[in-house]
Amino acid sequence: MILWPKRAASDEAVNAQDDYCRQVAEGVHGVEALFDEQLRLLWISPSIERVTGYAPADCLVAQDLFALIVHESDRAHCTRAVAQLAADGLPQDFELRFVRRDGETAWVASHWRRVDSGGHWRLRLSAEDIQARKQTEYKLLETVTELRRAQALREHYLLRSNDERQRLAALLNLIRLGILFMDQDKRVLYYNRAMLEIWGYPPDAHLIGTRESVVQETVRPQLADPDAYFAHVAEVVERRQGVSDAFEFRLVDGRIVTDRSAVVEGSVEGHGIGRVWIYEDVTEARRISARLVEMAERDPLTNLYNRRRFHEELERTLADASRRGHAVGLLGIDLDGFKPINDAFGHQAGDEVLVRLAERVSRIVRRHEMFFRIGGDEFAMLVPDAQIDELAELAGRLRETVAGLRFCFEGKDAGVTASIGIAVFPDNGLDAEALIAAADEAMYRSKSEGRNRWTLSARTAGESARMRASSSDEPDSREE
Numbered sequence: 001m002i003l004w005p006k007r008a009a010s011d012e013a014v015n016a017q018d019d020y021c022r023q024v025a026e027g028v029h030g031v032e033a034l035f036d037e038q039l040r041l042l043w044i045s046p047s048i049e050r051v052t053g054y055a056p057a058d059c060l061v062a063q064d065l066f067a068l069i070v071h072e073s074d075r076a077h078c079t080r081a082v083a084q085l086a087a088d089g090l091p092q093d094f095e096l097r098f099v100r101r102d103g104e105t106a107w108v109a110s111h112w113r114r115v116d117s118g119g120h121w122r123l124r125l126s127a128e129d130i131q132a133r134k135q136t137e138y139k140l141l142e143t144v145t146e147l148r149r150a151q152a153l154r155e156h157y158l159l160r161s162n163d164e165r166q167r168l169a170a171l172l173n174l175i176r177l178g179i180l181f182m183d184q185d186k187r188v189l190y191y192n193r194a195m196l197e198i199w200g201y202p203p204d205a206h207l208i209g210t211r212e213s214v215v216q217e218t219v220r221p222q223l224a225d226p227d228a229y230f231a232h233v234a235e236v237v238e239r240r241q242g243v244s245d246a247f248e249f250r251l252v253d254g255r256i257v258t259d260r261s262a263v264v265e266g267s268v269e270g271h272g273i274g275r276v277w278i279y280e281d282v283t284e285a286r287r288i289s290a291r292l293v294e295m296a297e298r299d300p301l302t303n304l305y306n307r308r309r310f311h312e313e314l315e316r317t318l319a320d321a322s323r324r325g326h327a328v329g330l331l332g333i334d335l336d337g338f339k340p341i342n343d344a345f346g347h348q349a350g351d352e353v354l355v356r357l358a359e360r361v362s363r364i365v366r367r368h369e370m371f372f373r374i375g376g377d378e379f380a381m382l383v384p385d386a387q388i389d390e391l392a393e394l395a396g397r398l399r400e401t402v403a404g405l406r407f408c409f410e411g412k413d414a415g416v417t418a419s420i421g422i423a424v425f426p427d428n429g430l431d432a433e434a435l436i437a438a439a440d441e442a443m444y445r446s447k448s449e450g451r452n453r454w455t456l457s458a459r460t461a462g463e464s465a466r467m468r469a470s471s472s473d474e475p476d477s478r479e480e
């Protein structure tokens with residue numbers, strides 16, 4: 001239903017004017033509507049159908065127009081604003097959502113005005129479609145929200161990666177290995193505390209960004225052989241090996257350090273982003289292992305090399321002598337009358353004899369000669385590149401030294417003598433076993449022929465069964 005105020009004019013003119021006005025009103029693009037004082041809908045433009053899908057007639061017959069077309073969330077506000085306008089006549093402008101017949105939402109900007117005429121008033125609604133703008137706004141809002149979320153996520157990851165870095169740095173600072181990261185431009189990227197300690201930097205040294213060449217110059221004075229070390233570094237860098245082999249080097253203060261290095265691969269395969277160096281101070285480890293080797297090779301009572309080292313040295317010396325065509329002398333030594341000392345004065349007295357004997361005999365041993373305790377009261381002397389004369393002379397001195405040792409246990413004089421057998425490589429044996437057997441056999445001859453003497457083995461190499469022993473006379477040992 002459309003209502004127009006009547007004017008005093010001819011019916012024809014009025015009808016024509018009505019027709020013009022109707023065409024204008026019905027052709028408006030936005031939604032126009034008129035409500036009476038009871039807020040009942042009097043007229044609504046056909047454009048409502050374009051915006052909501054409801055025809056003007058649907059709106060006019062609706063019991064509650066707001067319930068039909070205003071979105072549930074905006075309805076209360078809309079009702080309040082319209083009641084306010086009715087009461088005070090002040091314009092109301094706000095955005096609201098229409099609910100379309102197909103259930104979709106259509107945003108409009110609504111403008112509510114009170115129009116007065118002849119003591120009566122009506123409410124006029126003008127609403128323009130702002131759906132496109134709202135959609136843009138929504139999109140913008142979504143984009144902004146998305147950006148904020150991404151930003152928050154970035155901050156979160158940044159925080160987490162900083163935490164990770166802190167954790168990693170704490171861990172790396174705790175470990176005893178020195179760690180140094182160089183970037184692809186050969187500048188220091190990271191180092192830990194142990195790296196500073198190993199290279200003798202003060203704990204507060206600041207190396208980040210320092211060029212490799214500068215670092216090398218600062219560590220040069222620490223190195224026992226800087227040129228060899230830097231040649232090694234250059235070779236490792238040149239070779240671009242996966243992980244370099246451990247390289248051992250010495251510092252001027254006597255410490256022993258090893259290094260290993262690897263290229264740090266970036267996320268692009270085959271593209272190195274720098275290099276990591278790992279340093280380990282192995283001084284203590286080397287000292288302990290040397291001590292262990294020492295312990296395994298030395299007799300704890302006399303501190304002479306033991307049977308194990310004797311066999312190693314004998315094999316090594318024979319191999320060396322074979323290559324050079326040298327002779328090797330072996331003196332097998334067994335004490336005479338040692339057991340009676342143990343029996344008469346106790347084991348401790350026997351120990352004292354062994355210790356003093358080892359100490360005194362060691363004094364007459366020359367640089368290239370080696371003296372061993374094989375076990376019990378058995379000793380051996382190894383003489384590389386030996387001549388028979390020298391060996392006889394050495395055996396004589398040895399016999400004399402042992403016989404000259406005097407002890408006093410429980411107020412009684414005591415002493416021991418030595419029976420010595422001399423064997424020479426290659427004359428008396430071509431390998432360690434044969435040489436030992438020859439020396440033993442000669443030593444037993446010394447025993448059987450009166451003790452306190454030396455005997456030269458007469459065994460021919462390769463003829464182990466046959467013996468041609470020469471025996472020394474007491475006390476001036478001599479060859480027969």
Ligand SMILES: Nc1nc2c(ncn2[C@@H]2O[C@H](COP(=O)(O)OP(=O)(O)OP(=O)(O)O)[C@@H](O)[C@H]2O)c(=O)[nH]1
Nearest residue numbers: 334335336337338339340342347348350351376377
């Ligand atoms: N005190 C002491 N005695 C040892 C040690 N090792 C072995 N013995 C003893 O040394 C003795 C060696 O015996 P023998 O070789 O018969 O002694 P010996 O009186 O010299 O006899 P011959 O070799 O026949 O001249 C044994 O009584 C062992 O118990 C040791 O480390 N300390």
